[in-house]
Amino acid sequence: MEQVQLQDWARYTPAQRFQRYGYFALTALVVAWALGSVNIIWAWVWDAPTQMGDLFSRMVPPDPTHLDQILSALWETVNLATIATAMAVVLALPVAYIAAQNTTPNALTLWLGRFILVSSRSVNTIIWALLFVAIFGPGVVAGIVAIMFRSIGFLGKLLGEAIEEIDPKPVEALKACGASHFKVVLYAIVPQVMPTFFAVAILRWDINLRESTVLGLVGAGGIGVILQGAIDTFNWQEVSTVLLAIIALVVAGEVVSSYLRRKIL
Amino acid sequence: MSTARDTWRKQPFIANPVLRYGLYAAIAVYIVTTFATLPIDWDRMVQGLSRAGRIFGGAFPPSFQRSELLIDGFMESLKIAILATVGGVLLSIPIAFMAARNIAPLSIYYFGRAVIIIARSFHPVIVAIIFVKAVGFGPFAGILTLIVYSIGFVAKLLAEKIEEIDPGPVEAMRAAGAPFLSTLVYAVFPQIMQRQIGLGIYQLDSNLRASAVVGIVGAGGIGATLANAFGRYDYDFALAITMVIVGAILISEAVSGAIRKRIA
Amino acid sequence: MLKITSLVKRYGAGDPVLKDLDLEVPGEEVVSVIGSSGAGKSTLLRCINRLVEPTSGKIFLNGTDFTSLGKRELRVGRRRIGMVFQSFNLVDRLTVMENVQSGRLGYISTWAALSRRYPKEDIRRAYELMERVGIAHYANKRADELSGGERQRVGVIRALMQQPEILLADEPTASLDPKTSEQIMTLLRDLARELKLPVIINIHNVNEAKEFSDRIVGMRYGRIIFDDLPDALTKDAMHEIYAGVPHEDRQMEGAAA
Numbered sequence: 001m002e003q004v005q006l007q008d009w010a011r012y013t014p015a016q017r018f019q020r021y022g023y024f025a026l027t028a029l030v031v032a033w034a035l036g037s038v039n040i041i042w043a044w045v046w047d048a049p050t051q052m053g054d055l056f057s058r059m060v061p062p063d064p065t066h067l068d069q070i071l072s073a074l075w076e077t078v079n080l081a082t083i084a085t086a087m088a089v090v091l092a093l094p095v096a097y098i099a100a101q102n103t104t105p106n107a108l109t110l111w112l113g114r115f116i117l118v119s120s121r122s123v124n125t126i127i128w129a130l131l132f133v134a135i136f137g138p139g140v141v142a143g144i145v146a147i148m149f150r151s152i153g154f155l156g157k158l159l160g161e162a163i164e165e166i167d168p169k170p171v172e173a174l175k176a177c178g179a180s181h182f183k184v185v186l187y188a189i190v191p192q193v194m195p196t197f198f199a200v201a202i203l204r205w206d207i208n209l210r211e212s213t214v215l216g217l218v219g220a221g222g223i224g225v226i227l228q229g230a231i232d233t234f235n236w237q238e239v240s241t242v243l244l245a246i247i248a249l250v251v252a253g254e255v256v257s258s259y260l261r262r263k264i265l
Numbered sequence: 266m267s268t269a270r271d272t273w274r275k276q277p278f279i280a281n282p283v284l285r286y287g288l289y290a291a292i293a294v295y296i297v298t299t300f301a302t303l304p305i306d307w308d309r310m311v312q313g314l315s316r317a318g319r320i321f322g323g324a325f326p327p328s329f330q331r332s333e334l335l336i337d338g339f340m341e342s343l344k345i346a347i348l349a350t351v352g353g354v355l356l357s358i359p360i361a362f363m364a365a366r367n368i369a370p371l372s373i374y375y376f377g378r379a380v381i382i383i384a385r386s387f388h389p390v391i392v393a394i395i396f397v398k399a400v401g402f403g404p405f406a407g408i409l410t411l412i413v414y415s416i417g418f419v420a421k422l423l424a425e426k427i428e429e430i431d432p433g434p435v436e437a438m439r440a441a442g443a444p445f446l447s448t449l450v451y452a453v454f455p456q457i458m459q460r461q462i463g464l465g466i467y468q469l470d471s472n473l474r475a476s477a478v479v480g481i482v483g484a485g486g487i488g489a490t491l492a493n494a495f496g497r498y499d500y501d502f503a504l505a506i507t508m509v510i511v512g513a514i515l516i517s518e519a520v521s522g523a524i525r526k527r528i529a
Numbered sequence: 530m531l532k533i534t535s536l537v538k539r540y541g542a543g544d545p546v547l548k549d550l551d552l553e554v555p556g557e558e559v560v561s562v563i564g565s566s567g568a569g570k571s572t573l574l575r576c577i578n579r580l581v582e583p584t585s586g587k588i589f590l591n592g593t594d595f596t597s598l599g600k601r602e603l604r605v606g607r608r609r610i611g612m613v614f615q616s617f618n619l620v621d622r623l624t625v626m627e628n629v630q631s632g633r634l635g636y637i638s639t640w641a642a643l644s645r646r647y648p649k650e651d652i653r654r655a656y657e658l659m660e661r662v663g664i665a666h667y668a669n670k671r672a673d674e675l676s677g678g679e680r681q682r683v684g685v686i687r688a689l690m691q692q693p694e695i696l697l698a699d700e701p702t703a704s705l706d707p708k709t710s711e712q713i714m715t716l717l718r719d720l721a722r723e724l725k726l727p728v729i730i731n732i733h734n735v736n737e738a739k740e741f742s743d744r745i746v747g748m749r750y751g752r753i754i755f756d757d758l759p760d761a762l763t764k765d766a767m768h769e770i771y772a773g774v775p776h777e778d779r780q781m782e783g784a785a786a
């Protein structure tokens with residue numbers, strides 16, 4: 001508090017002040033470079049507010065004619081996200097197990113696990129979807145597999161970290177009882193990572209619900225297909241209906257996941 | 266009572282057996298019906314294996330022959346990310362103040378909250394496709410998209426931060442009869458600046474990731490290059506682009522993590 | 530009967546922590562091992578069930594040479610040795626019954642372990658033992674809801690569920706208050722008598738060691754330098770055991786060598 005009121009005269013030493021100005025100048029320079037060289041037609045920029053207003057005026061009022069189709073696509077989106085999350089959760093377990101330093105069988109499996117996690121995590125769901133649409137053709141299968149591939153890295157990383165942070169003492173105690181490796185995992189490790197397991201599964205489900213709304217834009221199923229169709233046919237009033245439906249879905253997903261979190265944890 | 270006890274069952278998570286088995290049954294029914302009703306084209310899926318073989322065959326080795334295109338695309342993504350971060354972080358400040366209960370009057374508070382909720386609800390790809398339609402293909406649509414994306418994240422966290430600031434200096438200033446704006450500048454800004462810079466660096470990282478994606482629907486940057494390569498079945502070039510994207514993301518994650526650790 | 534001959538343990542490249550150590554624990558004796566921190570007490574106990582791999586030497590338990598067991602045989606062998614820990618080492622999120630039954634994990638099928646459908650005899654025995662130490666009414670409580678003394682009772686019962694031929698306790702009372710500590714020591718001694726079980730207890734509290742054990746072994750810097758009845762533990766003997774600090778010991782070793 002005091003520091004805040006005294007700021008005008010004694011907050012920084014001259015050297016600090018200089019450094020701050022330096023960072024500031026550097027930032028300004030970078031922004032100027034980006035602004036000067038980016039490939040933008042400025043006439044469009046000045047025109048943008050008009051265009052946006054125009055587009056918006058064409059969106060109201062929302063047109064509910066195809067509401068039944070929209071709702072069934074919404075349900076398909078929910079199913080897609082749920083099934084994909086469930087399968088990803090199952091597949092993430094062995095990955096987490098070999099990616100955790102204290103459970104992985106050997107150095108080779110450790111690196112295999114880490115490789116799976118990094119490649120899964122650093123490729124976005126949409127890029128995965130592009131690939132799987134090319135492989136499986138347009139449709140929900142590509143969407144489900146894309147979401148799975150992205151989720152395995154997310155879930156596997158967080159679960160693997162949870163495994164690495166467990167208390168090793170019960171593990172040792174059960175080893176001393178003569179329990180087999182699998183039973184030690186079952187009794188000493190699984191109970192310790194259970195809360196994290198549920199927390200990350202719910203979190204990822206919530207994220208996947210959002211992500212699955214856009215899969216359709218690259219042909220991978222769900223509500224995005226209808227959105228793309230409405231945009232392509234300039235049916236802006238239907239577009240706004242779909243957008244409202246998506247907001248409702250996302251909000252509902254947040255409510256459900258916070259309810260589950262409270263219930264289970 | 267004690268001598269003959271030889272049964273023990275773990276108490277189930279849901280004590281009521283009707284509810285418990287009902288839940289199991291509901292889950293089973295859900296899984297079966299979902300798999301049965303999802304529009305899955307099994308024939309097309311079976312072809313997938315041979316197609317996958319062809320795609321991966323075509324993708325290796327990755328081709329960096331058109332590296333000029335690749336570099337242009339990447340630089341454009343970088344510029345989009347930088348400009349969107351600056352725009353988003355600056356715009357987040359007024360929106361966050363509007364959405365902070367301890368600063369804004371109720372009606373403005375609701376408006377600010379609504380802006381944040383809408384910005385957060387839509388995946389950037391949806392926002393991008395709308396902007397592409399409104400302002401045309403290219404990086405401008407990308408920048409607008411990621412500004413919205415940044416607002417959804419930065420303004421929300423900033424508003425939470427403002428709501429928990431120390432009210433002392435604010436009240437002191439108000440009591441001294443300072444006008445609203447100078448109250449903000451002298452009593453509130455100093456308390457949130459640090460946080461705002463950290464958020465900005467984090468957001469630059471997020472925006473770089475997202476800029477690779479929004480390009481796929483036409484909003485400029487390396488994503489557009491990738492979508493084009495995919496569309497033309499140039500899988501070796503697509504792999505090269507993906508590798509660059511992954512590399513850039515890993516580097517950016519490491520750098521932003523290191524910077525945030527230093528200023529924290 | 531437990532018989533240890535010329536046991537050596539060396540961590541990494543440094544000085545051995547156990548130096549050519551011999552020890553015999555016959556029948557149903559309660560043996561306390563005392564010695565200052567770092568003397569090698571925990572290492573000695575852990576070598577017996579090979580939580581720590583001995584560098585050389587032999588360990589026989591009722592005729593079985595534990596040092597020569599393969600991985601699978603070792604697992605079977607470990608069932609015969611119960612262990613109690615200073616920090617109890619329970620699984621916090623499991624119930625008391627599950628913790629107790631985890632002592633049987635070496636015996637029961639994977640399916641029984643997974644589904645928690647334990648054999649009837651095991652459940653009966655668990656209730657008997659829990660009743661004996663006064664924790665039967667906690668069977669369905671989570672382990673982390675119990676007090677320290679109660680948790681250590683669970684730890685002891687878990688070890689006894691193995692129907693071990695010997696019990697090893699590594700400072701079982703060091704995390705407990707004095708009163709609870711006495712109760713747990715009483716329990717260990719009485720259970721050893723009732724079940725005719727030899728017990729080796731690492732312990733810091735010399736008074737408790739004298740009060741509760743049949744025999745006291747004093748360790749100093751990896752060697753046994755005292756091994757006698759509790760009454761024979763004189764002031765001088767104690768001084769001998771506790772006086773040295775490891776650093777000086779090391780220098781003396783160097784001079785002798």
Ligand SMILES: Nc1ncnc2c1ncn2[C@@H]1O[C@H](COP(=O)(O)OP(=O)(O)O)[C@@H](O)[C@H]1O
Nearest residue numbers: 540541546564565566567568569570571572573
């Ligand atoms: N896992 C280990 N790695 C290396 N050194 C160890 C390890 N465990 C114990 N030691 C060392 O062995 C010596 C004896 O330790 P310990 O058996 O725990 O003694 P005590 O139980 O009598 O206090 C100590 O010097 C300790 O530092």
Ligand SMILES: [Mg+2]
Nearest residue numbers: 570571572700
């Ligand atoms: Mg010790």
